[in-house]
Amino acid sequence: MIQKKICLLGASGVGKTSLIKQYVEGIFSEKYLTSIGVKIDKKLVVCEDDSVQLMLWDIEGIDRYCGFQPKYIRGASALIIVVDHTRSQSLVEGIEIFRLARDVSDIPAILVINKSDLNTAWHWSDEELLDLSRPFSHTFRTSAKTGENVEQLFSVLAQHLLSEAGR
Amino acid sequence: MNISLFKTLGIVNCCIFKRVSIGSYEIVYAENEWIDILLPHARDENKFIAPCGSPFLDDFIAQAEEFWELAHNGRIESGIWSETIDEQELKLNAYATSDDNDFYLIIDNIMEQYDRRQKTLQSARELLLSNDKIVAQQEYIHQRLDELLSQSSTLKDMQQPITEVIEKTEVGVAILSPNLKPVSQNPALYSIFDTHLASVKTEPYELILELFEKQYPEFERVISTGSRWSGELFWLQPPNSEKWLKLAVYPVKTDFQKITHWVFIISDISQVKHLLQNNEKLTHYDALTAIPNRQYFWMQLEQSVNNAVPFYLLYLDIKNFKRINEVHGHSRGDKIIKELVERIAPHVSNGDMFARIGGGEFAIIRQKTVTQQQCIDLGNILIDVATQPFYLPNGAHCEVGLNIGAASFPRDADDAETLMKFADLAVFNAKKLEKSSVQFYSQKLKDASQRIIELESALQTAIANHEFELFLQPMLDLTSGTILKAEALLRWNRFDSERIGPDEFIPIAEQTGLIIPIGKWVISKACEMISTLNHRGHSCKLSVNLSPRQVGDRNLLTFIQTEIRNHHIQPNQLELELTEGVLVDNYDRVQFLLTEVRKLGVSVSIDDFGTGYSSLSYLKKLPIDHIKIDRSFVQDLVDDENDRAIIMAIIAMAHSLKLNVIAEGVETELQRDFLQLNHCNLAQGYLFSRPLPFMEFCEYLSNLTNQTLIDQSGHDLK
Numbered sequence: 001m002i003q004k005k006i007c008l009l010g011a012s013g014v015g016k017t018s019l020i021k022q023y024v025e026g027i028f029s030e031k032y033l034t035s036i037g038v039k040i041d042k043k044l045v046v047c048e049d050d051s052v053q054l055m056l057w058d059i060e061g062i063d064r065y066c067g068f069q070p071k072y073i074r075g076a077s078a079l080i081i082v083v084d085h086t087r088s089q090s091l092v093e094g095i096e097i098f099r100l101a102r103d104v105s106d107i108p109a110i111l112v113i114n115k116s117d118l119n120t121a122w123h124w125s126d127e128e129l130l131d132l133s134r135p136f137s138h139t140f141r142t143s144a145k146t147g148e149n150v151e152q153l154f155s156v157l158a159q160h161l162l163s164e165a166g167r
Numbered sequence: 168m169n170i171s172l173f174k175t176l177g178i179v180n181c182c183i184f185k186r187v188s189i190g191s192y193e194i195v196y197a198e199n200e201w202i203d204i205l206l207p208h209a210r211d212e213n214k215f216i217a218p219c220g221s222p223f224l225d226d227f228i229a230q231a232e233e234f235w236e237l238a239h240n241g242r243i244e245s246g247i248w249s250e251t252i253d254e255q256e257l258k259l260n261a262y263a264t265s266d267d268n269d270f271y272l273i274i275d276n277i278m279e280q281y282d283r284r285q286k287t288l289q290s291a292r293e294l295l296l297s298n299d300k301i302v303a304q305q306e307y308i309h310q311r312l313d314e315l316l317s318q319s320s321t322l323k324d325m326q327q328p329i330t331e332v333i334e335k336t337e338v339g340v341a342i343l344s345p346n347l348k349p350v351s352q353n354p355a356l357y358s359i360f361d362t363h364l365a366s367v368k369t370e371p372y373e374l375i376l377e378l379f380e381k382q383y384p385e386f387e388r389v390i391s392t393g394s395r396w397s398g399e400l401f402w403l404q405p406p407n408s409e410k411w412l413k414l415a416v417y418p419v420k421t422d423f424q425k426i427t428h429w430v431f432i433i434s435d436i437s438q439v440k441h442l443l444q445n446n447e448k449l450t451h452y453d454a455l456t457a458i459p460n461r462q463y464f465w466m467q468l469e470q471s472v473n474n475a476v477p478f479y480l481l482y483l484d485i486k487n488f489k490r491i492n493e494v495h496g497h498s499r500g501d502k503i504i505k506e507l508v509e510r511i512a513p514h515v516s517n518g519d520m521f522a523r524i525g526g527g528e529f530a531i532i533r534q535k536t537v538t539q540q541q542c543i544d545l546g547n548i549l550i551d552v553a554t555q556p557f558y559l560p561n562g563a564h565c566e567v568g569l570n571i572g573a574a575s576f577p578r579d580a581d582d583a584e585t586l587m588k589f590a591d592l593a594v595f596n597a598k599k600l601e602k603s604s605v606q607f608y609s610q611k612l613k614d615a616s617q618r619i620i621e622l623e624s625a626l627q628t629a630i631a632n633h634e635f636e637l638f639l640q641p642m643l644d645l646t647s648g649t650i651l652k653a654e655a656l657l658r659w660n661r662f663d664s665e666r667i668g669p670d671e672f673i674p675i676a677e678q679t680g681l682i683i684p685i686g687k688w689v690i691s692k693a694c695e696m697i698s699t700l701n702h703r704g705h706s707c708k709l710s711v712n713l714s715p716r717q718v719g720d721r722n723l724l725t726f727i728q729t730e731i732r733n734h735h736i737q738p739n740q741l742e743l744e745l746t747e748g749v750l751v752d753n754y755d756r757v758q759f760l761l762t763e764v765r766k767l768g769v770s771v772s773i774d775d776f777g778t779g780y781s782s783l784s785y786l787k788k789l790p791i792d793h794i795k796i797d798r799s800f801v802q803d804l805v806d807d808e809n810d811r812a813i814i815m816a817i818i819a820m821a822h823s824l825k826l827n828v829i830a831e832g833v834e835t836e837l838q839r840d841f842l843q844l845n846h847c848n849l850a851q852g853y854l855f856s857r858p859l860p861f862m863e864f865c866e867y868l869s870n871l872t873n874q875t876l877i878d879q880s881g882h883d884l885k
Contacts (some may be wrong), residue, residue, distance in 0.1 A: 005222070014294040033294045036285055037247025037258075040222050055222050063295060064455075064501055065288055067560075069246060075226060084807045087296075092496040100560070119335075121303055123310040 003053040003163045007073050009101065010082035010156040012061025015114040018144035019082065020056050023154055027158070028145050035060050038072060045158035052158045052165075062097055070104040077161055079109040080153075081136070086115055088122035096130055102135075108164075110157060111136040117143040180277075186270040189232060190217040201276055203270060204252050207258070208480045224246040224261065228272070233264030235270045247277065247800040297439045299497075304338045305397075305415045306856075312342065316419040317430045320321050326351075339433040341372040345426045347390070359435050361408060374413065376430055378402055384588035388595060391620060393418040393426050399436065399461075399524065411440040423627045424679045451885070452521040455501055456508040464522035464530055468583045471532055471576070479542045480575050481531040482590035483549065486568030486603060488527030495565060503557050503567065510552040514545065530590075539575070539607060546571045546605030554603060570597035573606040592616060599678055601774040619675055625661060626681050628673060630688050634660055636857035637692050639709065641867065642851040643827060645843045652708035652742065654851060655693045656858045657685070677714050687726055694741065696861055701736065705868045710742035710772060715749045718756055724763050733769070738768030744795070746774045750785050758789060765790040772829065777817060786824055793849075798832025801852070805837050816847055 008016040011018070017035050022028050026040045041056045057076070060066045081103055083094040089112075091105065098109055110135045133139040138156060142149040182202045184192035193214045205224070205741070209215040218225040227245040234243050245261040258281035262273040275822060311332045329351060333340040339356030343349055349372050360371045378400040380386040391394045397415040402408075413436045419428040432634075449464040471478055485507070492500040502603070504527070511529070520532040533542060552570040562748040572594025580586040589608035596616055597606040606612065629635055639653040659667045674681040693709045705874050717723055731738050743764060750757050750773070761771050772793035773786075777800055796817055804810045814830070821828045830842050833852030842850055859867055 005226075012292050032293065032296070034289050036281060036286065036288060037260075038223060039249040039251075042222075047713065061292070063292070064498060065291060071230065072246075074230070087299050087300050088306065089303060089497050093498060096496055096498070119308045123307055 001051045001053055002161070002165055003055060004077040004121075005055045005057060005075055006078050006080060006157065007057045007059055007076045008080045008082055009059055009094075009097050010061060010070075011084075011090045011097075012063045012066075012088050014082045014084040014087075014094075015144045016061070016080075016082045017058050019112070019114060019142065019150060019153075020058050022144045022147055022150050023047070024056070026147075028147075029118045030145075033104070038107075045154060047155070047159050047162055050117065050162055052161055054154065054158065062154075064092065068097055068100045070100070073101055073105055073107075073164050076105070076107055077164075078107055078157060079105075080112055080157075081109055082112045082114050084115050086118050088124065091121055091122065091124060091132070099134070108160065110153065111139040112153060113139065113141045114144060116141045119147045128141040171374075176676055181273055181275040183270040184215070184274075186235060186272065187214070190228075192272055195271070199276065201257055202274070202736045204205075204255050204257060205250060205274070212455065218251075221250060222851055223250070224274075225406060227261050227263070231270075234263055235265055238265060238268060240266055247281065250645060263617070292440060297436075301413055301434045301436060301439075304336065305413070305434060308332065308338050308340055308428060308432050309415065309417050310338055311860070312340070312430050313417065313419055314344070315443070316430070317421070324760035326714070330784060336707075339371070339435075341375065341431040341433075342430040343372060343431065347429060348374075350428060356433065359412065359433060360402070374432065375400070375433060377700070378412075379414065380684075385583045385591050387588070388592055391415060392595070392623075393420065393424070394595075400433075409437075410435055422680075422684050423630070424623070424681050425627045455464055456523055458508055458512070459520060459522040461522065461524040464520065464524050464532075465583070467520045467522075467532060468530075470585070472581070472583045472586070475577075475580070478535070479533040479537060479539075480574050480576065480586050480590045481533065481542065482572040482574075482587075482594040483531065483547065484530040484570040484594050484598065485553070486570055486598070488567070491565065491567065497561065499559060502559075503565070506557055507553055507567070509551055510555070514548050514552065520731050542607075545603050546573070550603040550605070570594050570600075570603060570605040570606040572597055572608065573605060580607050589613075593753070599674070605871075620668065622672060622675050623679055623681075626676055626685075629659060629661075630684060634662060635688060635872070636660060636690075636860065637696065638860055639696070639864040640858040641856050641864070642849045643855045645839070645847055645850055650868060651706060651849065653864065654711060654744070654858075655689060655696070655709050655711045657689055657722055659860075673714070677716050680716065680718050683715045683720050686714060686720075690727060690741075691730050692729040694736055697736045697740045698734040700865070700868075701740075701862075703865060703869075705865070706740075706772075708742055710744050712774065713749065718745070718749055718760060724760060725770065727764065728767060731769075732804070736749065739770065742770045742772055742792075744772050745776045747776065747778065751790065755783070762789045775831075777813065786821075788827070791826060793827045793829055793830040795831050795851075796847075798852075801830050801832045801838055801842075802834075804841055805814045805835070811841065814842070815845055818847055822846070 008020065010016055011025050012034060017033075017039075018028055024043050024127060037060055039058045041058065043056065044053045045052050045054060057072060059069075059072050062068050079098070079153060081094045081098045084090040094111070101109070119131065140149050140153045142153060145164065180195040180199060182199060183195040185195050187193050188441045191214060194209060197210055205221060206215045206219055217228045219228075223245070231243065242262050242264040247258065247260050250257040250259060257276065260275045260277050262275070264271045264273065265857065312329065314331065321740045329342070333351065333353040336353065337355050339359045340351075341349065341356055342351040349370060356371045360374055376381045378578055380825055382400055383398060385396065388394070395417050399411070400412045400414050402410045413434045415432045417432070419430060419432045420426055423599040426771055451459060452483050453460040459680065468480070469859065488500070491503060508523070512521060514534070515531060516533050516535065520534070522530050524530050533545070549571065550569045553567055556564040557564050558564045572590045572592065574586050574593060576586055579589050593606045593608040593612060597604050597610055599619070636658045638656045638658050639654060641650045641653045645650070646650050656670055657673075659669075659672050660666060673682070676685050689711050693711045697707070697709055698718040727741070731741065741763050765771065770792040771790060772795055773791055775797045776794040778797045794817070796814055800810045800814050804814060818828050827848040829849040829851060830847050831851050833839055833854050835854060839850060856867060
């Protein structure tokens, strides 16, 4: 079994903690509780006859109160950039965070557009989104609330990591 | 290490380890039981070995080892992390210290600080998210409605899609006609004002207009100039209803800048205000910059008026702040605002008030009796500090400008509201200028702005009313004496027979965006004229001027292609003229556009050369055919040795870059002779002809052709 560090990054309030909670514990809370610092959760993903232990680094939302900390992505195998499709600004910030992360590491990154259970309320067109998501290895529309695409996100990631490790 | 000192100082909720070798750490101080959760055997063995099982701590220890290897005195910090082990939760922060080859790892339990920090950040982020969400919802609704309302279909056709957009949103929406009569109001708007569709005495849109007009002196200017606006309204409905509302006002305009609708978008922000009011400081101070906010500013402004001591009110507006937010994101926009405040604050005198009164708007009340000149001096200092570059975290930088409007109490107005209205009008005028400036309110300025509003309105219908005309000014080949091309110059004859100079109406057209349809009319008309000239047997190229805004128009290239095709003319009969400023400000866009038009076969010339700030490298890199020496150099060349030297240098440089040179403003034979002697290629000016209406230009060409024929036959006879 291999072990891989995955960092979840994004603006505050986009649902990084909720995504991990849904994936690891299968639960969701409507109440917003801001994260501080880092919390690491583990999850073993079994893919056919192999498995990978994901170390999921839930990193405090990046905003005016907390800047981007390159040290946290040291040794990571992949990044998950989470944005919220009810807030245009979270995509601008997510892309900026991705750019900052790219300055220090070229590991694969996945764009996650979260809160798909809520109505879209941003002005990005599908073409613009396609353009913005080009540098990402995958893009998922997820809902931490309903669980939509959450399992699939981590499963695709795990398969990608296993194939990268030549297994 | 003095453990008793730690205890005395109360620094006891930490554990300290000394690094004995790589990956091995001996306990120095570990009195707290919580360390057993994180490092279960450490206290029994008096040490622990990395990796210890905590992924975060192991990661930090790896960083710490690198730090210790360097053996620099100092410390590094891990940052806060949470550990949940066997359902027990720890909030920790670790440090690695190095002191003269003594290396320590300190793990701090910060549970108490964590709770405090989380409480503060929780409300701060809730506020941030609420604000963000409101802005996003309003922008989204605006964008959807703008798309729908800009379509030229009838209101009846649009009713269904508009209803779909606004019916279900929780944001209040009122769509009004240009004269502010209701077209559509959504259910959320009625519910914000606690009114019911069936039984309303005052319609919600009327309430909004009433509140906006009463609470903001800007109302009149926003409506009369068709401007965008956003701000907060307070609605009090005794005995028990009061609400804070965020209002965004957007005009929907046609390409000709004619208002077709007003969209008013309103959100209830009472909850956000309530959160703010929990913190007394935040009710009077801006959360981002910590300087007084709009409410506090108004209190102070009214107080200053009551004191009846003369003062100046300065209204500061960051140039194109919306664009900065769009390009760099709101978080960087926030950083720029904070830094700008830090730059401005030291220049504000004690006793004066400096407040943030809007997103990118600030005000200063200069309490002490000062002269207008002192206000100008202050304004210029503020512009100077604001226009210094702002460095962004990614190493890039951006520059902002500052528009400043000023009004004087009691000279201009003796009440707070009118004073604010006049300062707003002054800043609105400053916005119209390309460069940052300080503008003072005056009757003249008020009249001028009324004139601008009137011209703006008249420009919207000028094309439809056939009020524009293209005059042509010939350019003479100084070697052959023939007319090879002419510059197309726009003239505006208003229906009341007033002739408006291009210096007056072009900046208005540029500012309002009307330059796009007007510029297209010019290109189309020039192509039509070329076609007519071809039919009359004259081969003459026409050059048209491109403004900065046209260069940014993504449809321009296709439009030029279509016009050339539709008029069956050769692309090399058309030339585009750009000023140096356009090159510098939009380099990437200009490079793309010029490369593409050159591929078509259209030639390019640089107008007013020598007056801007062209870098020679632009001339080398960009696909350019001609440069036009500015008339100011030609004007004095007979008397001014420097101008002669400059002209000679420009000609030499242009020729070495294989560019042709055109001299503008040639009025005397002496000027022509000098230019001819120095191998200037073409000349344009009153010596040869003033700009002519098209028919006169055709006659001019015919006469010139006849004259040439007569000269040639005369010569032959000789």
